[in-house]
Structure formats: C-alpha cells, structure tokens
Amino acid sequence: MPASTSRPRKRVVLLGATGSIGENTLRVINAHRDKLELVGIAARANWGKLAAIAREHNVRHVGVFEDEAFRAARADASSFPPDTKIVGGLAGLVELSQLPEADIVLVAVVGTTGLEPALAALAAGKALALASKEILVLAGKFVMASARANHARLLPVDSEHNAVFQCLEGHRHEAVRRIILTASGGAFRDWPAERLAHVTPADALKHPNWAMGPKVTVDSATLANKGLELIEAQWLFGLQCDQCTTVLHPQSIVHSLVEFTDGALLAQLCPPSMTFPIQHALLHPERVNGVEAPLDFSRLIGLEFRPVDETRFPMLRLARHCMRIGGVAPAVFNAANEIAVAAFLAHRIPYLAIPRVVEQTLDTITNFEPGDLAAVLATDSEARRVATSRLA
Template sequence: MAAPTHTTPFASRKRIVLLGATGSIGESALRVIAAYPDRLELVGIAAGRNWQKLAQIAQRHPSVRHVAIHDEAAFRDARASAAFAAGTTVHAGLGGLCELAQIAEADLVLVAIVGTTALEPTLAAIAAGKTIALASKEILVLAGKFVMAAARARGVALLPVDSEHNALFQCLERGNPAGLKRIFLTASGGAFRDLPVEALAHVTPADALKHPNWAMGAKITVDSATLANKGLELIEAQWLFGLAPQQCQAVLHPQSIVHCLVEYADGSLLAQLCPPSMTFPIQHALLYPERAPGVEPTLDFAQTLSLDFRPIDLDRFPMLRLAHEVMRAGGDPCGSTGGGSTAPAIYNAANEVAVAAFLAGKLPFLAIAEVVDKTLQRLPHTEPRDLADVLATDAQARQIATDLAAKTAK
C-alpha cells in the first residue's frame, strides 16, 4: 500500500542525505520522505553494494544528485552501467560515504548503515555541522566518547532513530532530568523468547530470522534473539542521555508496543507507545520538532489491547549479562569515571563476527555468547586515548573472535 502524501505547511524544508538507503531502515525512511514532499527532500543516498536499488530510488527522487557506493566493485559496475542520470555525482568507498555526508546542500544526515562502517561518515557529517538522525547504534557503542564530544564541540543535534532511544528522547524531553531514577528499554525477546532452553542448542539461522513483531535485517534480527541488540541499545542510551550503568535496565515486552519506560524518583513512570514500525521514530526524527499525521495506522483503542512485561532471565540471555558488565567497565559518561572503555568495542566486534558465523551456518546459536565472552576476557579493557585506539581494539577483537569462532565451529 502506498503511503499517503501530506501537504501540511511547515516552517521550512529539510534536505536529507540517507546513508543506508537500501536496508529496512532506509525503506521506512523513504516512505516518510515520500509522504511529505513539501517538508522533506532527498538529496543524497548511499548503500553498500546494491547500486541497482539505489538507481531505482534515484529515479523516484529526481532531487537526488549525489550517490555513494561503499563496495568498490559495485561502484565500478554502477559506473559502467550508466544507471544514474546525467549530473549525478557517484562517490566511491568509505571516502565517498564521508563526502556524501558533507555535501553542502544537505541539512540532515540519516545514518542507517549497519555496523561500524558508519563511524567515519557520521564524524564527517558532524564536522560539517549537519544534524544527525542516528539509527546505527554501533558507532556509539564503538566510540561514544568521541562521537558525543565531537557533536558537543560542533553544536550538532543528535536525534535518535532507534525506536527505544527515540521513545526515551520523547519521554525525557517532557520530564525533569534531576528527578530521573532509571530507564527501561523494552525487548520483544526475539524469535526464541518462548522456546524451551534445551531447544536453543538446535535452532538454525532460518529459525532465528522469524521475528514475531519486526521486519528487520538479518544481523539485527539475530541480535534480537540473543538480546545482544538490547545490550547494544543500553550502551548507546548511556552515551545519548548521559546515564550511569545502574540507571539502564531492560524488560521483556512481547507486544513491542511500549518502547521505553522512564522512572522518576517519586515512583512515577512515563511510557511511549506506538505500533512496531520504524516509520514512527523515523518520522519523529526527520520532522522534529514538529509533528504530523503518520504514514501508518496508529493504535486502535476501540480494540482490546493487552500489554505484558516480564523480567529478563540473564542465564537464558547471557549477551545481556555481558552488556551490563561492559557498561560497568565503561563507567558513567557524566561522572568522574566517564572516560569510556574499550570493552563496548570488544563486545560489538566479537558479536558481529559471531553472528556472521552463525548466519553462515558455521557456529551454533549458543556459541555466539561464548565467543563474545572469551573475546572480552582476552583483551584488556582500557580507556581509549583517541579513535585510533578504538579502531585498533576493534580490529584485534575481530581477529580473536574469528579464531574462536573457527575453533568452536560446528
């Protein structure tokens, strides 16, 4: 079904660069942009290697005059195909992503690239003074200390796009930060939330990709099944909102309708609710601070609606236990121990390697947490002095995790 087109008057028109245009976040963002042609204009798009889909997007959005393709071979194929209109600049590689993130005609850069590839383009966009709509949680997990410092120094707004962080942003915007006690991010529990523990030893990648609520990419769907995704989100929340480790909690919520709970000192809780579709947080970030009708149906309270919450068993979900340990190693971003740690970078890198091995059929599901745990044990958790420290740790962790995954292979 095509998204409705709205012509509500707004204060100004935002020009958007979309990094990760061909993924699930990109698809949802394109629906929102198409619904508000008077408010949002797409001027640049990027993808890893799917240049054919990029060309289709560019055809639907004639305002796109800049395209970036990360994979060099795909870039050469795109150049040879003449798939893009005359006058369109096609940028190549990681440098091309950074160039796209800094184009003069862009006001806002929506970062929806999976994994750590998004780090350098995001820093480039910040340096250029662009507003950032952030959907790639890995960059704050990897280098939150440096990304947040760069944003503060440049006076750049970082608008969260992950459903949980966008929900927190909305709730905290209305509350009193001085009275904040803790936050809860909700977790669906993924494909195996109701599966007997003894059956987890036999699950397959195809099983893990059957998420009960969300339509997402393969890696994030597996992360939802292990709750690594929630661990990464808790680490991200620390940096985005300046929270101490003990303030960051998670709770199982099978319906994926409540996206966060914010508890204040007096025991009151605020919650943000919306259907489990990424169009809602994307639209909020792109149109912020204004609001407008959504592109999808909202909750219908004429129908019975049940909301369940369950505590999380950390023995069943060891990836979340490891994330809490990683947060404690990193200290409090707003306190005297807020220098950060390389532990989150190790956690993220080892998880990416282990999930890739699982999806390739080379690692059992339960071994994902084992690989991450052992990688965390083998590398020291130190305060990074600069981005080079972080990237070096990331590379070391990937090599160690790769070796461990090979030894633990099926």
C-alpha cells in the same frame, strides 16, 4: 499580505538507503514530500536499487561502498539521473555526510562503517539521525564530544531511544531515576531452553514483531541488540550503568519507559513500525500525520511485561558487564558479536556458541580507557581477529 509561515523542506542524506531502515525512511519521505527532500543516498552494494531511488527522487549525489559495485554503477551511469555524482568507498560516504545543501544525515548502515560518516556530519554541523547503534557503542565518548563541540543535534532513530527521547523532553536530567528499554525477546522468547541447541539461522530470522535485517534480527533473539541499546542509551542520555535497564515486552507496543525521582513513569507507545521513530527524528520538533495507522484502542490491546532472565540471555549479562567496566570493552563486545553472528548465519557455529565467542574475546583483550579514536579502531580490529580465532 501576511508573510508565509510555511517552512522550507529539510534536505536529507540517507546512508543505508537500500536496507530496512532505508526503505522505511523512503516511505516517510514519500508521505511528506512537502516537508522532506532527499539529496543524497548511499548503500553498500545494491547500486541498481540506488539508481531506482535516485530516479524517483531526482537525487544527484550517490555513494556505493563496495569497490566492485561502485565500478559497476559508474559503468552504467545512465541508470542514474543526468549529472549524478557517484562516489565510492568510505571516503564517498564521508563526502555525502558533509554535503553543503544537507540539513540532516540519517546513518543506517550496518555495523561500524557509519562511524566516520557520522563524525563527518557532526563536524560539518549537520543534524545526525542515528540508526546504527554500533557507532555509539564503539566510540560514544568521541561522538558525543563532537556533537557538543559542533553544536550539532543528535536525534535517535532506534525505536527505544527515540521513545526515551520523547519521554525526556521538557524534563530535567536530575529528575530521571532510570530508563527502561523494552525487549520483544526475539524469535526464541517462548522456546524451551533445551531447544536452543538446535536453532538454525532460518529459525532466528523469524522475528515475531519486526521486519529487520538478518544481523539485527539475530541480535534480537540473543538480546545482544538490547545490550547494545543499553550501552548506546548510556551515552545518548548521560546516564550511569544502573540507570539503564530493560524488561521483556512481547507486544512491542511500549517502546521505552522513563521513571522519574517522584516514582512517576512515562511511556511511549505506537505500533511496531520503524516509520514512527524515523518520522519523529526527521521532522522533529514538528508532528504531522504518520505513514501508518496509530494504535486502535477500540480493539482489545494487552500489554505484558516480564523480567529478563540473564541466564537464558547471556549476551545481555555480557553487555551489562561491559557497561560497568567501560573503556574499550563495549567495542570488543560489539566486534566479537558481529563476527559470531556472521559465522552463525553462515552455518559455521551453532546459535549457543555466539555468547561463548564474545565472552572468550572479552577475556582475551585487556581493557583500557582509549585516548583517541585510533586506539578504539585498533581494538576493534584486534577483537575481530581474536573472535575469528575462537570460531573453531
């Protein structure tokens, strides 16, 4: 009898299981239970939803980041499968990232919380599927060094970086002239400039194409998200600043393009759903039927591209400045943006104050090349303090 050619299931740890990336990841896992097994999950505070996921997938390793929610989950342990180990705080996320039985760790927690768990996964030699772009913006130098030192795979989950990853496969690094990340333009792409002074958080959260969390949706409107993605791309693909650019593409169907030295362009296209890049990252290099229907070219599909006006989108200008000067500037940009966006969502500052807060913070903190991760984390804390002081 011939030997079986079936592959064992990949065992997945999902950090950020209750957010939008987490929900789409669960859709992918549910569609491919013969290929993927969920062995660990974590969330910031929504332990009730974690319990439901744990019961559905029989997950016995659960992490809850916030202390009060962790204590509540432990107090109601009967909501989880029998013998479930519930861990808390950052140490808990790190523990989950190094589960011996895990093959791949998908980090989808918001902000910089996922940095230490991501580094822990790489140190353990796990494949790392990265959906939290802030991790490479904050500490790309150290994350990429850890991936190389531990011979660990780093698989991008952001739709734009996943698209570049697919277009680059099989091509030599020196054959790449530039990469072009597409940007939808967010909720205010077509608004007259004078209306932006009156934007509300509710307006900013109405993204025309994507269903995402509040912070990243606001970042899409300011194009801070695209700035962070350009910085991330520089680290992921080993490129110079002038090799990373962006273009407005309202339809969000072309997710990125790669231009080669011979002038040829390769593009990756799919509907605007995160299930496509998530599935590609989790099952790579295997390709199977997707969760959602592909593009239907029997229907009219129009693809539009526009140059980005950095006067209208000053956050992109600031991000590109940080790319050029390097050092801790990208970490300062990221930290100040997180503070400013949170203040905007809380109705503490107007929409147009977001770039002002970020620029003032960048002007205040002296840039330098960090020698270790501790220096970056200290700068991140200082940037948050400075940005908070600039909210008034």
